[in-house]
Amino acid sequence: MLTIPLDGRAASPLYEQIYQYIRREIESGRLSAGKKLPSKRALSAHLKVSQSTVETAYGQLAAEGYLLARPRSGYYVQRLEAPPPVLRTESSPLPEASAAQTPPFDFSTSGVDTGRFPFSVWAKLTREILCEDARGLLQSVHPQGDPALRREIARYLRDYRGILASPDQIVVGAGSEYLLGLTVQLLGRAKGYAVENPGYPKTRRILEGNGAAVAPIGMDENGLRVDRLRRSGAEVVHVTPSHHFPLGTVMPVSRRAELLRWALEEEGRYILEDDYDSEFRFSGRPIPALQGLDPAGRVIYFNTFAKTLAPSLRIGYMVLPAPLLAVYRRDFLFYSSTVPSFEQHVLRRFLQEGYFERHLRRMRNQYKARRDILLAEFSRRDPGRKLQIQGADTGLHLLVRVCRKEEDELVSAAEANGVRVYGLSAYYQEGAAPKGKGGVVLGYAGLPPEKIGEAVFRLAAAWEL
């Protein structure tokens, strides 16, 4: 009979103590395989505990495979495979990825001014939705995203981006990064992919991370060079035609047409149009999206609310052309929507009730004011006209070069003066801009207007303007 020391005042219940004792006996080999345990009745009488206490302990041991229950016979010790050698060391906690120390002025291109996010409106809509539609919020949403949200996005795209898309063609997902990965699954990783060079480094990493081979394609003043794209043999190309990142180039209509012709020359060619900050064009109308010129369904359009609303709101979307939509519907609907229904409902209301357009207008003015201050300050501090500024007509960053100064020098002199600017070279596949093409990228969306004057003053001193 097992004599198990039990402690009625211990934190763990009695069945747990019995379970632990017997488990140790089995693991240590003191109770050997095949041995029959005392009956529940006998053990409970011996230990002076209830039968159900013993039963719970035996049941747990059986469930975990230490005991075998034979009907109308009893419990037997199972043969244990020798457990693997215990080498466990405490997992060495890595430090949290810490933000590098931020200088007083930072022209990061990932900054967004969330200070003007209409938080009280968002909170109000959130509260209303919590009251109205409790149950509906908890059920799975359609894998492509809430249909009502997709209708609102389709309307916005039609009115503001010249895109004719039915809500069916829209796939809402947890950010453009996720959707780009999904696209590789949709188009296949056997195709060759191409990206702009220079370009947004994440794009290449995401494509490669998803198993695609990626060719970097050079740019000229009109954007991606289609002649080089053709020579690369790639079948899918990722472009930012509305506002190239980081050069700021807007792809003119002739290059757009040339790119579309490339896509049409052969079956299976696709253009991934990333329209990431087209909303912030400061003069004239927005440039219509490439997607709107595409007659044959070869453009997949991507956009996100990260720049227009807040980076923490992980909602992006893509517009699939009809032939790809059929493939998506056949093979990919099994994926659950990656965006909580709650966010989808709030965003839907935010679009529906006109808040989004109002917010965009306000932010466009706000960002335009910053750009204007930035340009005016540069003009004022640059009496010798040594600066060359590019890409300032649209969205949230511009490119600056200084006569007879190398990029490295610009970056380090600025840093020494407390201003962080970003060398263009980081955006080149080769890790360096071609000789004489270096420069610095200034993102101004995250920099409050009142700091711009001082930042430019410091840059002018650092760069000896």
Place this chain on the structure above:
Amino acid sequence: MLTIPLDGRAASPLYEQIYQYIRREIESGRLSAGKKLPSKRALSAHLKVSQSTVETAYGQLAAEGYLLARPRSGYYVQRLEAPPPVLRTESSPLPEASAAQTPPFDFSTSGVDTGRFPFSVWAKLTREILCEDARGLLQSVHPQGDPALRREIARYLRDYRGILASPDQIVVGAGSEYLLGLTVQLLGRAKGYAVENPGYPKTRRILEGNGAAVAPIGMDENGLRVDRLRRSGAEVVHVTPSHHFPLGTVMPVSRRAELLRWALEEEGRYILEDDYDSEFRFSGRPIPALQGLDPAGRVIYFNTFAKTLAPSLRIGYMVLPAPLLAVYRRDFLFYSSTVPSFEQHVLRRFLQEGYFERHLRRMRNQYKARRDILLAEFSRRDPGRKLQIQGADTGLHLLVRVCRKEEDELVSAAEANGVRVYGLSAYYQEGAAPKGKGGVVLGYAGLPPEKIGEAVFRLAAAWEL
């Protein structure tokens, strides 16, 4: 001089009308490449509009590449590449993927009872967070997820699942599906992957969608057969040891040890432990996770809040062993978090303040009550003891076989009686269960207790019990 018909009362502004007119002239070839346009001053005088109106139109045309602005000279028509042939047809709107018609009783395994979700608590926390931390909510969160949420998850895992993990090791993401795809990127798609057969079909599709080759591995009464896994040559295996889907098997400790030994035999072998409904074990304690037995960092643990809270809340997480964490930190931190910060903050408070554990206890009782009713009803309606029930000790579904009835017959007879049940065959790679091994899977989480009696009554009639 261009004579442009302008309509001051039209919806579109004057600059837009000028822009559209000139654009059409260029596209049609009536204004040919190289031609100089009238000066802004001349055209504005001619059309009797302000100079800035003309300037806006010219600026837009230049931005889109229809005109070239030559400093101190004027605007010239750009040579247009012939645009691609216009074949645009209205995108044929596909029907929304519609739910197939649902019968009165549905034993779907994807159902979750969201009726008991503590909505008012969730709403309260949401409101509090909206008031407290407006700005913090809008900034990007750490790519692995909010550190405070990860601390809460680590605490829960330690207390309830026997898992020692530091918050650093946890990666929060938009559902297990997303995280599984990320794992393929982390481990590489060159490795062979293995899945349980039968098993959850999505797992294989996600692995294959991410470019991995997947081998199905047979099961016995203790779970995945490690001998077959060894012969398959796979290096990574996905398992559901706490409660096999769909067979309901709980992997005993000896098989767990055998599986861990397999992983340790060679470098680069990994076990993906999907602990998807371990929270709903109805007798005794939860079975400790495989991860907790792993001495060498070869188990990646996955879980989700979809089953425990609500499917619409897209929050899952994985626990990376230290060596993989180093790889993740080096190569994958560039991915943004896929979960809105808002949801992360609310969930963190929900865990922190004990609501999650309370909710789990309540749901465990609730689901246990349903399982008990289901088993009692089956027992009552099955006087001839024709039913064989498996996997009822733990979470949310069980497996039923009926003497001398084929699976197809069980499914179709039930459907004819208004009860949807799910054939086991759908979970086999081969599309059919081995002869004599067929059965039906009954998920009872989505079926209200008051409907269970009637559902079983109908099943008993359909199956001639």
